[in-house]
Amino acid sequence: MTARIGVVTFPGSLDDRDTQRAIRVAGAEPVALWHKDKDLKQVDAVVLCGGFSYGDYLRAGAIARFSPVMEPLLEQAKAGLPVLGICNGFQILTEAHLLPGTMLRNNHLHFICRDQKLRVENAETAWTTDYAAGQEIHIPLKNNDGQYVADERTLDELEAEGRVAFRYVDFNPNGSQRDIAGVSNEAGNVVGLMPHPEHAVEPLIGTGRTDGLPFFTSILKKLVNA
Amino acid sequence: MSRTPLDTVEHAAATPDVELPWAELGLKKDEYERVVEILGRRPTGAELAMYSVMWSEHCSYKSSKVHLRQFGEKAPESDAMLVGIGENAGVVDVGQGYAVTFKVESHNHPSYVEPYQGAATGVGGIVRDIIAMGARPVAVVDPLRFGAADHPDTKRVLPGVVAGIGGYGNCLGLPNIGGEVVFDACYQGNPLVNAGAIGVMRHEDIHLAKASGAGNKVILYGARTGGDGIGGASILASETFDDAKPSKRPAVQVGDPFQEKLLIECTLEAFREKLVVGIQDLGAAGLSCATSELASNGSGGMRVTLDDVPLRDSTLSPEEILMSESQERMCAVVEPEKVDRFLEICDKWDVIATVIGEVTDGDRLEIYWHGGKIVDVDPRTVAHEGPVYERPYARPSWQDELQADDANKLPRPETSEELKDQVLKLVGSPNQASKSWITSQYDHFVQGNTVLAQPEDSGMIRIDEETDLGVAIATDGNGRYAKLDPYHGAQLALAEAYRNVATTGARPLAVSDCLNFGSPEDPAVMWQFAEAVRGLADACQQLGTPVTGGNVSLYNQTGEAAIHPTPVVAVLGVIDDVARRTPVAFQEEGQLLYLLGDTREEFGGSAWSQVVHDHLGGLPPQVDLERERLLAEILISASRDGMIDSAHDLSDGGLIQAVVESALLGGKGARLIVPDGLDAFTFLFSESAGRAVVAVPRSEEVRFNDMCGARGLPVTRIGVVDGDTVDVQGEFALPLSELRETHEGTIPALLK
Numbered sequence: 001m002t003a004r005i006g007v008v009t010f011p012g013s014l015d016d017r018d019t020q021r022a023i024r025v026a027g028a029e030p031v032a033l034w035h036k037d038k039d040l041k042q043v044d045a046v047v048l049c050g051g052f053s054y055g056d057y058l059r060a061g062a063i064a065r066f067s068p069v070m071e072p073l074l075e076q077a078k079a080g081l082p083v084l085g086i087c088n089g090f091q092i093l094t095e096a097h098l099l100p101g102t103m104l105r106n107n108h109l110h111f112i113c114r115d116q117k118l119r120v121e122n123a124e125t126a127w128t129t130d131y132a133a134g135q136e137i138h139i140p141l142k143n144n145d146g147q148y149v150a151d152e153r154t155l156d157e158l159e160a161e162g163r164v165a166f167r168y169v170d171f172n173p174n175g176s177q178r179d180i181a182g183v184s185n186e187a188g189n190v191v192g193l194m195p196h197p198e199h200a201v202e203p204l205i206g207t208g209r210t211d212g213l214p215f216f217t218s219i220l221k222k223l224v225n226a
Numbered sequence: 227m228s229r230t231p232l233d234t235v236e237h238a239a240a241t242p243d244v245e246l247p248w249a250e251l252g253l254k255k256d257e258y259e260r261v262v263e264i265l266g267r268r269p270t271g272a273e274l275a276m277y278s279v280m281w282s283e284h285c286s287y288k289s290s291k292v293h294l295r296q297f298g299e300k301a302p303e304s305d306a307m308l309v310g311i312g313e314n315a316g317v318v319d320v321g322q323g324y325a326v327t328f329k330v331e332s333h334n335h336p337s338y339v340e341p342y343q344g345a346a347t348g349v350g351g352i353v354r355d356i357i358a359m360g361a362r363p364v365a366v367v368d369p370l371r372f373g374a375a376d377h378p379d380t381k382r383v384l385p386g387v388v389a390g391i392g393g394y395g396n397c398l399g400l401p402n403i404g405g406e407v408v409f410d411a412c413y414q415g416n417p418l419v420n421a422g423a424i425g426v427m428r429h430e431d432i433h434l435a436k437a438s439g440a441g442n443k444v445i446l447y448g449a450r451t452g453g454d455g456i457g458g459a460s461i462l463a464s465e466t467f468d469d470a471k472p473s474k475r476p477a478v479q480v481g482d483p484f485q486e487k488l489l490i491e492c493t494l495e496a497f498r499e500k501l502v503v504g505i506q507d508l509g510a511a512g513l514s515c516a517t518s519e520l521a522s523n524g525s526g527g528m529r530v531t532l533d534d535v536p537l538r539d540s541t542l543s544p545e546e547i548l549m550s551e552s553q554e555r556m557c558a559v560v561e562p563e564k565v566d567r568f569l570e571i572c573d574k575w576d577v578i579a580t581v582i583g584e585v586t587d588g589d590r591l592e593i594y595w596h597g598g599k600i601v602d603v604d605p606r607t608v609a610h611e612g613p614v615y616e617r618p619y620a621r622p623s624w625q626d627e628l629q630a631d632d633a634n635k636l637p638r639p640e641t642s643e644e645l646k647d648q649v650l651k652l653v654g655s656p657n658q659a660s661k662s663w664i665t666s667q668y669d670h671f672v673q674g675n676t677v678l679a680q681p682e683d684s685g686m687i688r689i690d691e692e693t694d695l696g697v698a699i700a701t702d703g704n705g706r707y708a709k710l711d712p713y714h715g716a717q718l719a720l721a722e723a724y725r726n727v728a729t730t731g732a733r734p735l736a737v738s739d740c741l742n743f744g745s746p747e748d749p750a751v752m753w754q755f756a757e758a759v760r761g762l763a764d765a766c767q768q769l770g771t772p773v774t775g776g777n778v779s780l781y782n783q784t785g786e787a788a789i790h791p792t793p794v795v796a797v798l799g800v801i802d803d804v805a806r807r808t809p810v811a812f813q814e815e816g817q818l819l820y821l822l823g824d825t826r827e828e829f830g831g832s833a834w835s836q837v838v839h840d841h842l843g844g845l846p847p848q849v850d851l852e853r854e855r856l857l858a859e860i861l862i863s864a865s866r867d868g869m870i871d872s873a874h875d876l877s878d879g880g881l882i883q884a885v886v887e888s889a890l891l892g893g894k895g896a897r898l899i900v901p902d903g904l905d906a907f908t909f910l911f912s913e914s915a916g917r918a919v920v921a922v923p924r925s926e927e928v929r930f931n932d933m934c935g936a937r938g939l940p941v942t943r944i945g946v947v948d949g950d951t952v953d954v955q956g957e958f959a960l961p962l963s964e965l966r967e968t969h970e971g972t973i974p975a976l977l978k
Contacts, residue, residue, distance in 0.1 A: 014397075018672070055485075111389075113669050114666055207671075
C-alpha cells in the first residue's frame with residue numbers, strides 16, 4: 001500500500017507534472033485532479049502546485065480559489081486532510097483562508113528565480129517530519145508575488161504557535177515579513193510555502209540538490225503509518 | 227454597416243479605376259501592378275490587405291530569398307533531418323523515437339517601440355511555431371542585443387524586454403535556459419530581441435501546415451481577433467524607423483500568456499487524440515498568412531466565412547480582420563466527424579473555437595463577408611509567389627580601411643599591475659559581466675527537466691526520464707567579428723555555438739539562425755548579408771550541421787546607420803545520458819587545467835580591444851572548422867568517458883574570462899602558469915577560436931593526454947584548480963571576492 005496524493009491542475013498551473021514526478025520519486029502515487037472536479041477521488045493528501053492560475057489576473061490565486069475542486073478541499077482540509085500549497089498553491093490557500101496572511105508583489109518589483117537557502121522552523125507538520133528542526137536547506141524559488149505579509153498580531157501568533165514553518169536565510173528574496181517563507185495552519189496538516197520543493201528531488205536536475213524530497217517522504221510516511 | 231458598397235470581387239471587376247491605398251500598406255508600385263496582373267483585375271480591399279502583408283519583407287523574404295537558397299543547396303547529408311526549411315520550424319531526429327523541433331526568430335522592431343509587449347509576444351510567436359509542429363515546447367532561449375549599457379534609453383528598453391520575456395515565458399511554464407546579452411552602441415535605436423524555442427515529440431506526432439481533404443473544417447481557436455498588430459509585419463518589421471512618422475505603437479501586439487498556456491495544453495490534447503489534419507499558428511500577417519499558407523500547402527482550396535471570426539471589436543473591417551496580428555490564435559484543419567470532439571477539448575480549456583470555413587476541392591482561396599465574396603485568389607500567389615529581388619550589393623568602400631586598422635598593434639599592458647587592471651576592467655565590463663540580474667528574472671526550473679541553464683555554455687534539457695536522453699542548445703553571434711568580416715564572422719558564430727554545445731558534452735546536430743541586418747536597400751548592408759549567408763552555408767556544410775529554418779530581420783537601422791551585421795546562430799545537440807554533462811564550474815581543488823587548441827595573437831574585434839581601447843578594427847580570429855570538429859569530438863568523448871569534470875569554451879574575453887567564470891561559479895580559484903612560447907597578455911586575452919579550458923582529475927591525466935595526442939589536438943597544461951584567488955604566476959593574483967564584486971556588480975549598478 002502506498003499513499004495516493006492528488007495534484008490539482010487549474011488553468012495556468014505549471015508545475016503539476018513536476019509535482020506528480022516528485023510524488024513518484026518519493027514512492028507515492030500521484031493522482032491528477034482537475035479544477036472542475038467536484039470530489040477529490042479519495043486521495044490521502046493534496047498538493048496545490050505552482051504556476052499562474054488564471055494568469056494571476058486580478059490577484060495571484062484569487063480566481064482559482066473559487067474553482068469547484070476547492071469546495072471539497074476546504075471541507076476536508078478543515079477535517080485534517082494534509083494539503084501542501086507551493087508558490088501559487090500557497091497563494092490560493094491564503095485566498096481561501098486556510099492559511100493566514102497574503103502575498104504581495106516582490107518588494108524589488110522583479111520576478112526572481114534563484115537557489116534559495118531556507119531554515120526549517122517546524123519539523124512537526126504533516127509535510128516536514130523528515131527534516132530536523134533548524135535544518136538549513138536549499139530549494140529553488142521563483143515568483144513574482146512572494147512577499148508574505150500579515151498584521152503584527154497574526155505574525156506574533158504564528159511565531160508563538162510555531163506555525164512559521166520556513167524562514168529565508170542569508171537573503172530575503174522578496175521582502176517577506178520576518179523572513180517568512182512558509183507557514184502552517186494550527187493543526188499542522190495544511191502547509192504553504194513560496195519555494196519549490198518539487199524542483200529539488202533529483203540530483204541531476206535543477207540545482208543538483210535533493211533538499212525538497214523530504215516534503216514528499218514526510219507525508220508518505222505519515223500516511224502509510226497512519 | 228458602412229454606406230459604401232462592399233468591395234466584393236464582382237465590385238472590383240466592375241470598378242477597375244478605384245484607387246487603392248497600396249503605398250500606405252507598404253507595397254511598391256510594381257508589386258501592386260503584379261497583383262493586378264495575377265488577378266486579371268484590380269484587387270478588392272481585402273485581397274490588397276492580404277497581398278500587402280504576405281508580400282512584405284518580413285513574410286516573403288523577398289530581399290533575402292535568393293541568398294537563403296544556399297542553405298538548401300549546400301545542406302550537408304544528415305540522417306537527422308526530418309523536416310527542413312519552409313515549415314513552421316525544422317525537425318530533427320534525436321534518437322529513441324524522439325524528434326526535436328527548434329527555431330529562432332526576431333521581434334526586434336516591436337521591442338524597441340514597446341519593450342515589454344514586443345519581447346513578450348516574440349516569445350509567444352516562437353512557441354506557437356513549435357506547437358504547430360506537434361511538439362510540446364520544453365525550453366526557450368533569448369539572444370538579446372542592446373545599445374550602450376550606460377545610455378539612458380537602454381534603461382528603458384532592457385528592463386522592459388527582460389520583464390516581457392520573463393512575464394510571458396514564466397507564465398507559460400517554459401524554462402529559459404540560454405541566450406546572450408550584448409551591449410553595443412550600434413544597437414542603440416535598434417535593439418535585437420531574438421527568441422528561440424525547443425519542442426519535443428515522437429516521430430509519429432509531427433504535424434504540418436497544410437489543408438487537405440475536401441470537406442474538412444477549418445477551425446480558428448484561441449483569442450478573439452482585435453485591432454492590435456495591424457500591419458505589424460508590413461509596416462513595423464519591413465521599414466526603418468523615421469522620426470517624422472507617427473508613433474507605431476498601435477502596430478505592436480499585446481500578449482496574454484495565460485491564453486497561450488491554455489492554447490498549448492488544448493492543442494497538445496487534440497494532437498494526442500489524432501484530431502488534427504493540418505495546423506498553422508497565427509503570427510505575422512494573421513489570418514492572411516494562416517489561410518493562404520494552409521491552402522497553398524494542401525491539395526485543395528479553401529472557403530472561409532469571415533463573419534464567423536470571433537471579434538474583440540465588432541467594428542473591425544474585413545481587411546483589418548485579415549491583417550490583425552492579435553496573439554494567441556491558431557488555425558486547425560479537422561475532419562468533419564472529429565470537429566465535435568475538437569470543440570469539446572477547446573471548451574474544457576475555456577478556449578474559444580469556431581469553424582470558420584472548409585477545405586474545398588478547387589484550387590482557390592475564397593473568403594466571404596456579409597454574403598459577398600471579397601477574396602478569390604490562388605493561395606500560392608499570396609503565400610509563395612511573392613516578389614523576389616536581386617538587390618544590388620557591393621563591398622563597402624570602408625571595409626579595407628576597417629580591416630587595415632589592426633587591433634594587434636594597439637598598445638598592450640606593460641607591467642603586471644597594468645595587466646591585472648585590464649583583467650579587472652574586462653571581467654567587469656558590461657558585456658563580460660555576470661548577467662544574473664537578467665537571467666534571475668527567468669524561470670529555469672519549471673518542467674523539472676533542466677540539466678543546465680545559463681550561464682552554462684549551453685542549456686540542456688532531459689527529454690526522457692527513463693533513459694536520460696537530453697538535448698542541448700547554444701546561441702551565439704558576435705556582431706563585431708561580423709562587421710570586420712561578415713563571411714568569417716558568420717562562421718565564427720556557428721563555430722562558437724557548435725563549440726558551446728560540445729563543451730557541455732552534447733553532439734551538435736542542426737542549426738537555426740536569426741539573421742539581423744540593416745536595410746537591404748543599402749548595397750553595403752546587402753553585401754554583408756550575402757557574405758554572412760554564404761559563410762554560414764559553407765560552414766554548415768563543412769561541419770555537417772544543416773540549417774533547419776530560421777528568420778531574417780532586415781531594416782535594423784536608424785537613418786543611415788545600420789547595426790553591426792549580427793547573424794545569431796543556434797546549434798542544437800543531443801546527449802545520450804545527461805548524467806555525463808560537463809558544467810562550467812570548477813568542481814574540485816587539485817584538478818589540472820588544460821588549454822585545448824592553439825593560441826595566436828588575435829585581437830581584432832576582441833573584448834579587450836573594445837573594453838580597453840574602444841576599438842573595432844583588423845580581422846576577426848581565424849576560422850578552422852576541421853579544428854572545431856576535432857575539439858568537439860574530444861570534448862564529447864572526454865565527457866562521455868568521465869575524463870573531465872568541468873569545461874568552458876574560450877570566446878570573447880579569451881582565457882582569463884573563461885577561467886574567472888569557472889572559478890566564480892565553482893567558488894574555487896586557479897593557479898595559472900603562462901605556457902612556453904606565449905606572453906602573458908596573449909595567453910590571457912587572445913580570442914583565437916577552436917579552444918576550450920578543461921579541468922581534468924589527476925587520475926585521468928594520462929588517459930586524457932593520450933587521447934588528445936592520438937587525435938592530434940594541441941593540449942597545454944596551464945595550471946591547477948586551487949585556493950581562493952585567480953593567480954597568474956609571476957604576474958598577479960586576484961582574490962575571488964574582488965573578482966566576484968567586479969563581475970557581478972556591474973549590471974545591477976547600471977540598471978538600478
